[in-house]
Amino acid sequence: MATRGRPGPRRTLSEDEILDAALVLLDEGGPAAASIRGIAAKVGVAPNAVYTYFPDKGAVVRALVEKLLGEADAGEFADEGKPWRDRVEALAVELRRRLVAHPGAAALLMSGPMDGPRATALNERLLDLLIGAGVEPADAARATYLLIVYVLGAIALEVADETGPGPLPPEDDRVARRRAGFAQIPAEVFPRSAAAAPTMSRYITTDQYLWGLHRLLDGIDPT
Incomplete structure (x- = not known):
């Protein structure tokens, strides 16, 4: 027995x-x-x-990435009645909001492939959105990759600007600290960088993030 x-x-x-x-x-x-x-x-x-x-821990990380991506795949981005550009912007803003609130998770998001079901569904939705807007399928695939690279790259650099654990300090505080640091650039050695310091101090702001996103969307727009 x-x-x-x-x-x-x-x-x-x-x-x-x-x-x-x-x-x-x-x-x-x-x-x-x-x-x-x-x-x-x-x-x-x-x-x-x-x-x-x-x-293992890798499986936890993959599931956590899936959770964060799945939570962003909602709201205005999922609203098929909205213009395609507004929907892409809504997704980009929501991803940044969620990941900047959890810098440790943002770092993990960059550490491995995003190939789970929710990541794939998000990619599919972006492709469908761009093709529906008139972008050629091959260009839509390239544009989807470009958007993901921009969004995650911008978030990664913003998160990397802080070294301590926990949520990032308020945006204004981070800009002020960056401004103080850039004020030390010797103008006699790096004149253009010294002159651009006020703008460079704001690289991690929402305004800068949207400035870059809008220019990408201008290039993708088939009209």
């Missing part, structure tokens, strides 16, 4: 609880803090309970 194996760890959590704990740890201590052991301690279970849902 065959003996029954020992039961696995009881599933006392939800995936969302685990991902929420991982996000808190990322906010508090950066990518290194969101280990399986750290997540388990955060939610008050043994590490085996987390392994019931995710085989």
Whole structure:
């Protein structure tokens, strides 16, 4: 007579609880803090309970990326009654809002391929939106990649401007600190950079982000 194996760890959590704990740890201590052991301690279970849902930290990261992308794929971007440019801008603004609020997660987003179901669905929606606006399919694919590179690249540089854990300080505070730093540029050595310092100090602002996005959209617009 065959003996029954020992039961696995009881599933006392939800995936969302685990991902929420991982996000808190990322906010508090950066990518290194969101280990399986750290997540388990955060939610008050043994590490085996987390392994019931995710085989390793990489799987947690992929699921967290999927969660953040899925949450951004909503609102005005999903409103088919809105003009295509407004929808793309809404997505770009929402992604920036969510990722700047969680710099640790933003860093992880850049560390691996975005090839999960929600990332693929987001790509599909962008392609459909651009093709529906009259962009040729091949150009729509290139434009989708260009938009993702711009959005994630701008967010990555904005997040990298801060080295401490937790949410970024208010935008005005960060601009003021950058302005003080750029004021030290020796004008006799770097005259153009010194003259551009007021503008350079605002590279991490919403205005700059939208300035670049609008120019990309101007180039993509088939009309």
